Amino acid sequence: DGGITQSPKYLFRKEGQNVTLSCEQNLNHDAMYWYRQDPGQGLRLIYYSQIVNDFQKGDIAEGYSVSREKKESFPLTVTSAQKNPTAFYLCASSSLTSGNQPQHFGDGTRLSIL
Amino acid sequence: AQSVTQLDSQVPVFEEAPVELRCNYSSSVSVYLFWYVQYPNQGLQLLLKYLSGSTLVESINGFEAEFNKSQTSFHLRKPSVHISDTAEYFCAVTDTGRRALTFGSGTRLQVQP
Numbered sequence: 001d002g003g004i005t006q007s008p009k010y011l012f013r014k015e016g017q018n019v020t021l022s023c024e025q026n027l028n029h030d031a032m033y034w035y036r037q038d039p040g041q042g043l044r045l046i047y048y049s050q051i052v053n054d055f056q057k058g059d060i061a062e063g064y065s066v067s068r069e070k071k072e073s074f075p076l077t078v079t080s081a082q083k084n085p086t087a088f089y090l091c092a093s094s095s096l097t098s099g100n101q102p103q104h105f106g107d108g109t110r111l112s113i114l
Numbered sequence: 115a116q117s118v119t120q121l122d123s124q125v126p127v128f129e130e131a132p133v134e135l136r137c138n139y140s141s142s143v144s145v146y147l148f149w150y151v152q153y154p155n156q157g158l159q160l161l162l163k164y165l166s167g168s169t170l171v172e173s174i175n176g177f178e179a180e181f182n183k184s185q186t187s188f189h190l191r192k193p194s195v196h197i198s199d200t201a202e203y204f205c206a207v208t209d210t211g212r213r214a215l216t217f218g219s220g221t222r223l224q225v226q227p
Contacts, residue, residue, distance in 0.1 A: 004157075033214055040123065042204060042217040043158075050213065058214065090157055094213065102148055103215060105157035 002027045006091050006106035012114050013078065013085060021076045021109045023091035030096040032074035033103065036060060037088040046089075049074055050096060078111065086113050116141045116207050120218035128226050129197055135190040135221045137179075137205035146208040147188040148215070149179055151201050158204060164188060200225045 004025045013019045025032065031050045035043040045058030049068040063082025068074055074093075078085045088110050092103040121136045139145060146165050150158040162173040169181040179190045188205060202222045206215040 006157075031213055035217075040219060042118075042120075042219040043215075044217075045214050048214050092158075092215075096213065102160045102163055105150075105159070107157045108155070110155070 004091055004093055004104055004106035006089075006109050008109060009107070011109055011111045013111060014114050016080045018077055018079050019111070021078070021089055021091075021111070023074045023076065023106060024072055025074075025091075025093045025104075025106075026072065027093055027095075027104060028071075029093035029104070030071070031094045032068070033092040033094075034058075034064070034066065034074070034076045035090045035092065037090060037108075043090060046076065085111055087111060116145070116216045118205050118207055118216055118218035120205055120221050122221050123219065124222045124224065126224045126226060127195055130194045132193050133191065133195050133199075133223065135203050135205075135223065137188045137190065137218060139186050139188065139205070139207045141186075141207060147179075147181060148206045148208075149173075149177070149188075149190050150204045150206060152204065152220075153201050161190075161203070195223070195225050197225050197227060199223060 007022045033048040034046040037043050044060050047066040049055035065077045090108045091106045094103045095101045117140045119138045127133045148163045149161040151161045152158050162171045164171050164181045172178045177192045202220045204220050205218040
């Protein structure tokens with residue numbers, strides 16, 4: 001079955017440590033997105049990519065970095081510069097053949113601070 | 115810039131009662147609107163979408179939403195809810211320039227027996 005796989009499901013970060021969240025999709029979608037979810041705030045866009053080797057900052061990109069070396073993969077690194085990283089992170093993808101295509105979501109990674 | 119407002123953070127309702135979850139948006143351009151549902155510790159699942167045409171859209175599990183351009187609203191309704199409908203519901207609008215979604219803050223629907 002086609003879908004989006006995020007790993008790990010739970011992740012813990014120590015002070016000063018960078019951690020990387022994995023996102024893989026086999027839907028052949030061009031665009032991929034990373035969102036951060038905090039209680040009562042909905043989802044906020046961190047980064048997005050519409051084509052391999054290109055990506056753009058979203059609304060809350062500070063303290064995060066991404067890469068898009070393959071169409072199927074869009075890993076997110078939470079750097080030590082992100083002072084409040086505890087949140088639920090969701091990866092999504094969509095086709096670009098039509099601007100109204102809905103986004104498909106993975107099951108998320110919950111990041112906590114040790 | 116686009117924004118989405120979900121006026122109710124929580125909506126408690128008894129099983130088999132009707133429910134309406136409110137969503138208002140602001141945008142200077144034409145929009146595409148979506149409702150997503152999220153169960154605990156899971157990602158979001160698309161519930162229904164408005165793209166164009168008929169202003170009333172329906173999902174396979176009994177939910178419906180009506181696009182009202184004059185009131186800039188896209189309220190979600192169900193005539194009779196089930197315990198299994200307990201979840202968080204998010205309204206979202208596309209930003210066609212970057213194709214990303216702008217989300218509301220969510221409404222937690224709590225169906226009680």
